[in-house]
Amino acid sequence: MEMNLGFITLEGFMRRNDGNRKKLKFCFIACGQFGGRQGDEFARLGHKVFALNTSESDLADLKVVDKENILKLDGYNGAVKDIERGQAAVKDNREKVLGLLNNPDVVDADFVFVIAGMGGGTGNAAAPILLSNLSRVRKPFNGKPSFGAIVSVPGAWEKRGIKKNARWGLSHIDDLIKKNACGSVTIIDNDKLFNMTEGILSDTDTKLEWTDYGNSTLAALLTEVAFLTSLPSSKTFDEDELLDVLSTPGYFSSGKCYIHEDDPMEVNSLTSLIAKSFRESPTANDYDYELDAVNGFVAVVHPKHKNPIVSDSEFRTLEERFGRYIANAEKPHSGLIENSNWGTITSRGRVQEPETNKAILYTGVVCSALPERIARMLQEIDQEEQELEAKKSERKNKPSLDLSAFKTIAKTEVAATREPVNSDFDLFAETGKANTADDDDNFKL
Ligand SMILES: Nc1nc2c(ncn2[C@@H]2O[C@H](COP(=O)(O)OP(=O)(O)OP(=O)(O)O)[C@@H](O)[C@H]2O)c(=O)[nH]1
Numbered sequence: 001m002e003m004n005l006g007f008i009t010l011e012g013f014m015r016r017n018d019g020n021r022k023k024l025k026f027c028f029i030a031c032g033q034f035g036g037r038q039g040d041e042f043a044r045l046g047h048k049v050f051a052l053n054t055s056e057s058d059l060a061d062l063k064v065v066d067k068e069n070i071l072k073l074d075g076y077n078g079a080v081k082d083i084e085r086g087q088a089a090v091k092d093n094r095e096k097v098l099g100l101l102n103n104p105d106v107v108d109a110d111f112v113f114v115i116a117g118m119g120g121g122t123g124n125a126a127a128p129i130l131l132s133n134l135s136r137v138r139k140p141f142n143g144k145p146s147f148g149a150i151v152s153v154p155g156a157w158e159k160r161g162i163k164k165n166a167r168w169g170l171s172h173i174d175d176l177i178k179k180n181a182c183g184s185v186t187i188i189d190n191d192k193l194f195n196m197t198e199g200i201l202s203d204t205d206t207k208l209e210w211t212d213y214g215n216s217t218l219a220a221l222l223t224e225v226a227f228l229t230s231l232p233s234s235k236t237f238d239e240d241e242l243l244d245v246l247s248t249p250g251y252f253s254s255g256k257c258y259i260h261e262d263d264p265m266e267v268n269s270l271t272s273l274i275a276k277s278f279r280e281s282p283t284a285n286d287y288d289y290e291l292d293a294v295n296g297f298v299a300v301v302h303p304k305h306k307n308p309i310v311s312d313s314e315f316r317t318l319e320e321r322f323g324r325y326i327a328n329a330e331k332p333h334s335g336l337i338e339n340s341n342w343g344t345i346t347s348r349g350r351v352q353e354p355e356t357n358k359a360i361l362y363t364g365v366v367c368s369a370l371p372e373r374i375a376r377m378l379q380e381i382d383q384e385e386q387e388l389e390a391k392k393s394e395r396k397n398k399p400s401l402d403l404s405a406f407k408t409i410a411k412t413e414v415a416a417t418r419e420p421v422n423s424d425f426d427l428f429a430e431t432g433k434a435n436t437a438d439d440d441d442n443f444k445l
């Protein structure tokens with residue numbers, strides 16, 4: 001795998017600035033910390049990105065997102081992984097959020113992605129609210145929702161509370177998908193990403209976090225896929241075909257891998273290449289592609305050559321293999337793109353080595369069910385909670401220690417309490433209650 005880990009590397013058929021020039025216009029609404037970090041990588045490649053967060057310091061960390069596209073949810077500093085607090089922050093900033101939803105960049109983009117980590121309070125709360133309201137401002141694509149999401153799912157090592165948050169967020173997103181009220185949702189399975197990058201990153205000197213690796217690889221992958229739809233060819237994979245896939249309600253995974261000149265192109269090796277593309281992708285992998293796929297695409301881009309790396313008949317075999325790989329999807333899209341700029345264009349001012357000896361396979365699939373690992377994790381949380389409850393009720397039968405007898409002994413420790421120890425000294429007796437009343441309960445965007 002060719003990698004340049006210090007910064008985002010784009011493939012030889014596009015320049016860094018081509019992100020701006022492609023015809024397809026994506027818009028990203030990046031929520032919370034994960035959203036912001038991932039959004040910043042998309043902004044680096046020239047996409048329109050809005051960042052929304054309760055946390056001032058997360059927003060200050062953004063390096064590329066335009067300052068005027070940063071929305072601070074006022075009155076909060078972080079949601080402390082509390083979804084209700086995140087929801088309150090969105091509702092308290094209703095006007096700002098409505099302003100964002102009505103921004104021409106959000107309304108007119110070809111596709112809008114809401115980005116959020118499913119483990120926290122801010123992004124988790126904001127994502128279902130934004131997705132539920134995008135249908136009011138977005139024109140459908142061919143009758144399908146022209147917006148979706150990119151969400152990270154906690155790894156196995158993360159706390160149960162974080163996983164429970166993810167269960168909440170995913171259940172709302174699943175509901176939207178089932179109601180055809182949201183297009184494709186790209187799942188970043190942090191467990192897969194961490195395990196996959198451990199091997200890659202340990203082979204390099206570059207100091208890079210697995211999260212940074214995942215964020216920049218996904219940004220590059222989606223940018224390349226979007227760009228290749230605008231490349232002319234006799235067998236194109238065009239903008240509308242990509243939009244057709246992205247607008248399909250379900251869980252999206254995309255992959256990429258190289259095909260070298262001397263790689264065998266017979267049936268089995270083509271199937272392995274397809275599997276490899278998904279396996280090495282920053283998006284989740286362990287879907288039941290065969291039975292759960294509902295839409296997808298396969299595209300090959302290669303340098304224009306007298307003896308092309310992938311011949312027309314080899315490509316037909318690849319299409320056929322891909323069709324079987326995602327058998328349940330009835331109309332996957334495909335394209336074979338010959339590119340004459342390859343190897344001749346410059347990146348970051350340096351002339352790239354001619355890369356005339358490889359082709360690139362891009363794959364994408366939308367599935368109707370979550371990946372196996374994540375479904376299992378959600379079931380395990382249920383089980384852990386049931387076991388905990390069972391243990392609690394078991395221990396209720398034990399005689400419990402009665403501490404009430406010690407109540408009269410003077411406290412020697414400082415303990416924070418909101419109740420006045422002596423009501424005579426309570427200056428807040430009259431006004432204290434008024435603060436707890438919640439007037440905003442019925443706020444809906
Ligand atoms: N893949 C990936 N996951 C991330 C990244 N940053 C955070 N996460 C994951 O996101 C989840 C936590 O969500 P955050 O985005 O930090 O939460 P938040 O939306 O800021 O919410 P609050 O902190 O409660 O305000 C955890 O599961 C993290 O593992 C990142 O850069 N990449």
Ligand SMILES: [Mg+2]
Pocket residue numbers: 032033055058078079120122
């Ligand atoms: Mg945060």
